Amino acid sequence: MAQAATEPLLQVNGLRTHFFTDQGVVPAVDGVDLEIFAGKTLGVVGESGCGKSVTGLSVMRLVAPPGRIVEGEILLRGENLLSLSDREMRDRRGGDLGMIFQEPMTSLDPLYPVSDPLIEALQAHSKMTKKDALAEGIRLLGAVGIPEPERRIRSYPHQLSGGMRQRVMIAVALSCKPAVLIADEPTTALDVTVQAQILALLRDLQRDSGTALLLITHNLGLVAENCDTVAVMYAGKVVERAPMRAIFREPRHPYTQGLLRAVPRLDHPPKQPLPTIAGMVPNPLRLPSGCRFRARCPWAIAKCATEEPPLMDIGPGHVSACWVQPDFEAPLPAAKKTGGA
Amino acid sequence: MIVTAMPSNAAPNDTLEDDSLSETPWQLTWRQLRKNRFAMAGGAVLIVLYTMAILANFLSPYPITERSDHVYQPPSAVVFHDDNGRFSMWPHTERMALNTQTQQYNSLSGSAVPLRLFVRGEPYRLLGLLPLNMHLFSGSGGVPFHILGTDSDGRDVFSRLMVGSQISLTIGIVAISITFTIGLLMGGIAGYYGGPVDNILMRICEVIMSIPQFYLLIALAGLLPPTLDPRLTFLLIIVILSFVGWAGLARVIRGIALSTRELEYVQAARALGVSDLTIIRRHVLPSAFTYATVSATLAIPGYILAESGLSFLGLGIKIPIPSWGNMLTAAQNLEVLTSKFWMLAPGVMIFVTVLAFNFLGDGLRDALDPKLRR
Numbered sequence: 001m002a003q004a005a006t007e008p009l010l011q012v013n014g015l016r017t018h019f020f021t022d023q024g025v026v027p028a029v030d031g032v033d034l035e036i037f038a039g040k041t042l043g044v045v046g047e048s049g050c051g052k053s054v055t056g057l058s059v060m061r062l063v064a065p066p067g068r069i070v071e072g073e074i075l076l077r078g079e080n081l082l083s084l085s086d087r088e089m090r091d092r093r094g095g096d097l098g099m100i101f102q103e104p105m106t107s108l109d110p111l112y113p114v115s116d117p118l119i120e121a122l123q124a125h126s127k128m129t130k131k132d133a134l135a136e137g138i139r140l141l142g143a144v145g146i147p148e149p150e151r152r153i154r155s156y157p158h159q160l161s162g163g164m165r166q167r168v169m170i171a172v173a174l175s176c177k178p179a180v181l182i183a184d185e186p187t188t189a190l191d192v193t194v195q196a197q198i199l200a201l202l203r204d205l206q207r208d209s210g211t212a213l214l215l216i217t218h219n220l221g222l223v224a225e226n227c228d229t230v231a232v233m234y235a236g237k238v239v240e241r242a243p244m245r246a247i248f249r250e251p252r253h254p255y256t257q258g259l260l261r262a263v264p265r266l267d268h269p270p271k272q273p274l275p276t277i278a279g280m281v282p283n284p285l286r287l288p289s290g291c292r293f294r295a296r297c298p299w300a301i302a303k304c305a306t307e308e309p310p311l312m313d314i315g316p317g318h319v320s321a322c323w324v325q326p327d328f329e330a331p332l333p334a335a336k337k338t339g340g341a
Numbered sequence: 342m343i344v345t346a347m348p349s350n351a352a353p354n355d356t357l358e359d360d361s362l363s364e365t366p367w368q369l370t371w372r373q374l375r376k377n378r379f380a381m382a383g384g385a386v387l388i389v390l391y392t393m394a395i396l397a398n399f400l401s402p403y404p405i406t407e408r409s410d411h412v413y414q415p416p417s418a419v420v421f422h423d424d425n426g427r428f429s430m431w432p433h434t435e436r437m438a439l440n441t442q443t444q445q446y447n448s449l450s451g452s453a454v455p456l457r458l459f460v461r462g463e464p465y466r467l468l469g470l471l472p473l474n475m476h477l478f479s480g481s482g483g484v485p486f487h488i489l490g491t492d493s494d495g496r497d498v499f500s501r502l503m504v505g506s507q508i509s510l511t512i513g514i515v516a517i518s519i520t521f522t523i524g525l526l527m528g529g530i531a532g533y534y535g536g537p538v539d540n541i542l543m544r545i546c547e548v549i550m551s552i553p554q555f556y557l558l559i560a561l562a563g564l565l566p567p568t569l570d571p572r573l574t575f576l577l578i579i580v581i582l583s584f585v586g587w588a589g590l591a592r593v594i595r596g597i598a599l600s601t602r603e604l605e606y607v608q609a610a611r612a613l614g615v616s617d618l619t620i621i622r623r624h625v626l627p628s629a630f631t632y633a634t635v636s637a638t639l640a641i642p643g644y645i646l647a648e649s650g651l652s653f654l655g656l657g658i659k660i661p662i663p664s665w666g667n668m669l670t671a672a673q674n675l676e677v678l679t680s681k682f683w684m685l686a687p688g689v690m691i692f693v694t695v696l697a698f699n700f701l702g703d704g705l706r707d708a709l710d711p712k713l714r715r
Contacts, residue, residue, distance in 0.1 A: 060612055065536055094614035101605050101612075109606040111366075111627050120623075121613045172613065 008035035008075075009212045010059070010180045015072035017051075017058045026284045028054040028067065030236035033311075034214075036180060036229075039206060041213040043227030043244070045220060045259070049281055051236040052216045053102075056182045059214070060099050061089050076180065095125045098178030098211075102185040104166035108157040114141070114168050115153045121175040140171040144201055163194035167201070174205060181206075182214045187222070199226055220263055224248060229317070232256045235282055235292040238311065242318035251328050252320040254297045260328075291323070298332045299324040373708035380704020386697040390690075394506040398465035401500030402479045402486060406661045409485065409495035411437070414446050416490045416683055417480070424453045432456050436484045454482040490683035492671055496661075502686055505663035509687075510694065512579055512648045512664075513641035519583035521637055524590030525629065529621045531591065532598020543595065546588035554585045558647070562656030571662040578657055582644055590636065597629040631709040638702035642695035649691055665691050 017029040029051040036042045044052045057063045059074055061081060074081040076096060081089065093099075101107045108117060118137035122128050128136065134153070141149035144167040157165055166186060173181060183202065187195035203226065206213055215227060223230055224244065231241040232255065240253035251257045258277040268274070279296035282288055288295060294304040303323050311319040374380055393400060419432045436452035439445070460479040466472050480486030489499040531542040561581055565574060601607060602625060610620050645665075651657035652666025660667055665687035671677065672684040 062608065062611055090614045090616065092614070093612055097612075099609075099612040101609055103605045106605040107609045109610075109624050112623075117610070117613070120610070120615055120619075124614050124616075169609070172609075 007037075009038045009077060010034075010036045010214075011073075011075040012055070012059065013073045013075070015055065015058055015074065016070045017054050017063055017067055018070050020066045020068065024285045027236050027287070028284065029058060032072075032233070032236075032238050034231055034238070034241075036212040036214055038179070038212050039210040040228040041206065041215055041226055043223040043230045044214065044216045044233060045218060045223055045230060046233035047218060047259075047281060049284070050233045052218075052233055053184050055233070056099065056184045056214060056216050059180075059182060060093060060097055062093075062099075091125070094121050094173075094178070095176045096179050098173035098176070098181045100166070100169050100173050100181065100183045100186045102188050104162050104169055104189060107169050108165055110157050113154050113156050114160070117168075117172045118153070118175055121172050125176045136175070137171075140175055141168070143205070144168075144171045144174070145197070146171075162190050163198065166190060166194075166198055170198070170201065170205070174209075174211075177209060178211060180212045180214065182216070184216045185218070186215075187219075188217075195222075202226070220259065232259070235284065235287065237292065237321070239293065239322070240318075240320040241311070242315070242320075246315060246318050249328075250315075250318075252314055252318070252325045253293075253322045254299050254324070254326060255293050256320075257326070257328050258296075291321075299326050370705075370708045374704050377704040377707060379700040380708070383697040383700030383704065386693060387701060390506065390694055390697070391510060393503060394510045395468060397503040397507050398467065399473065399475060400477050401497070401503040402460070402462070402476050402488075403497035403500045404463045405496065405501050405504045405663055407496060409491065411439070411446075411485065411487070411491050412493060412495045413681055414439075414487055414491040414495070415681075417485070417487050418448045419456075420448075420453055422453060423455070424451050426451075429455070434480050434484060434486045452484060454480060454484045456486060457481045489686050490681075492668075492684065498668075498683055498686055501663040501668060502665070502690060505665050505668055505687065506690065508575060508658055508662070509645055509648060509665040509691070512575070512582075513644040513698075516579045516582045516586065516644040517637050517641050519579065520586040520590060520640070521633060523583070524587040525594055525626055525633060527587065528591040528594025528596075528629070529598050529626050532595040533602050533617065533621050533625050535599065535602075539595065539599075543592065546591050549585060549588040552585060554647075555650075557581070557585060558651060559654070559656055562651060567659065571659055575658060578648065578651065582647055586640070586644075590633070590640075593632065593636070594626070594629045597632060598625045601625045601628045635702055635706040635709060638698055638705055642698045645691065645694060645698075 012032060012034040015029055015032045015034075016027065019026040019028055032051070032055055034042060034044070034055070044055060046052050054063060054067065058069050059081070061069070061074075063069060069082060072082070076092070081092065084092065108114070115134060115137055118140060119130060119133040122133040122136055123130070138149045138153050141153055146152050146164060146167055152160075152164075157168075160168065166189075170186075181202075186202070187198050190198065199222065202213065205211065213226075215222065217223060227244045229241065230244055230247040231238045232247070232253065233239065234255050240247070240251065240256045242251075247256060248260065251260055255277070258275075261275040262277065264274060277296055282292060282295065288305075290306050290308050291297070291300070291304040292308075294300040297304070299322075301324060307323075309321045309323045311321045312325070314320055314325060374384075414437055417434045417437060420435060421429055421432060423429050423433060433453040433455050435448040435450070435454075437446045438449050440447055456478055457480075458478050460476050461474050462476045462479060464472060464474040478486070487497050487499065489497075489502065492498055492501070527542055527546070531539040558578075558581060562578075565577065569577075598621070607620060607624050610624055648657055648664065649666030649669065652664050653670050658664040658667050660670075668687040669685075669691075672681075672688065677684050
């Protein structure tokens, strides 16, 4: 992985993925820019339905109809994935781009033993014999911390626990040494201990192979522990992007601030309700004018309704899309009527 | 109270030990199926029937087209005495002669000859390959032995029944294999790709399903020149039956594929860069496999009946090549039905076969349905 550290391995520019439903067009991803460097981790956070997963799927070009990538470019080592033929793209999947899905319980075909997806993946991208692929599969299972890999490789998915299955999925995703690994909520279905193990494993593997990791999650704790850079998404857009420390120490977008306030803390006064972000995610079919967050934003000003704030540079590698850019420590302005906009 | 700490010898990964105990899906299905007596009986009958079809030439004592002047002879008697009337453990048969006044066949006493086993006779090829001339049984000393009597041309009904089973029993299997190959492929492709591909394939299915099958068959059979090689007729009938039969299956498979393609493991396979056809074959269609197995088992009798029906109407396999259907044609009139009961043998065979397939199919459906597992 002799990638110059200044050159991003994967670059997403102005990505728009829209779903053309019967009710209308849903702009699930509406102009997203991201960049990931070799050996680094980019965290994408946001609440359900903000477009995190669709962004991940778009990079893999796996968005299913009625969804379609309508605009933008996805550059892998400078090559635009969106201009590749389906066949060329299929070769990139698994080879250059790996993906780990949210549901380890159902991501393995119950009909086949664990060896099957491993061999399938290895043979899809290299001219390995079945025997070599099996040996490599055993090695990979060992590498992801599965005890007795020679025997486990013959197990069926139902014989494995959730954590084991996710390890298998990681082994499968890593089998062809992808340059970029997209992990879509890789630990959501797992308990906290296993979660920590899986992420430690991903970190180790990343350190060893220089893989760039796109970690999609709604868990800010995971982000704090694992990411180098964080992109916060809201309603299909990146609203703030910053190095990990900056996001936690000096978030400048009211949405990021709201998310952070909503995280339970040990020093939170007892019997006090946790702060929440008032209101609901806007209906994607009828997005508000101007800033999409303004209806829920305590800082909203008149300009927010008329002009959409662009991502503004506010520090080294730190951008935030807000006209107000409030300070995190500043007291919230007096509560306004909720629901009005 | 003294609490003794139990020494824990069990390694944390002992769960692996149950690998040998847990059943594969096939073992599970077999265990369920074995509990169902009807299904097991059906399966056993089918094994017997198909073995019979394979060994047809060996089992049949006479060539299927060999005529004799013994027309409509009832089944030959099996007696346990020799020509002197002395008791014998070995089965004998007696010559039958036509009483010209009553038009009845009677056994001639004193004509008993022993039956012979493994007789050399008419040469044939077992499975079309192995040249043999051995037949399981036969009369001896020039006394014919028609275990199921003879038909209107004096041909041995049993021999024709055996050889006819080859056509009647294979037509279902062959037709279903073609139907299922097309049905699974079309359904899988339509369901997996969805969208316009799905639309086009399903409209084609509807067109095919809207063709009235029986009239199509009759029309096509009518178009076939009667001089056509019977084997070719046989093939054509199969092709026609399969061509109109796959659409219904394809629609169901498409539905199953449509729901399977949304599953995470299909998505995961796509993310690995596995090709579409491999995904359809290895990950999508297997979920339709239990449905397909059951539906195939239940559909085979339909094809057997269709062949019988066509042949009965004289549109299928042409006499003198026997099939159960065209043999039944001979049992069309009342006189035969009332007094020549042995001519109904092919009907009994069809009945038994269809019943056996249905029992087996029902049993398979229950055995493969996880909701019915006990």
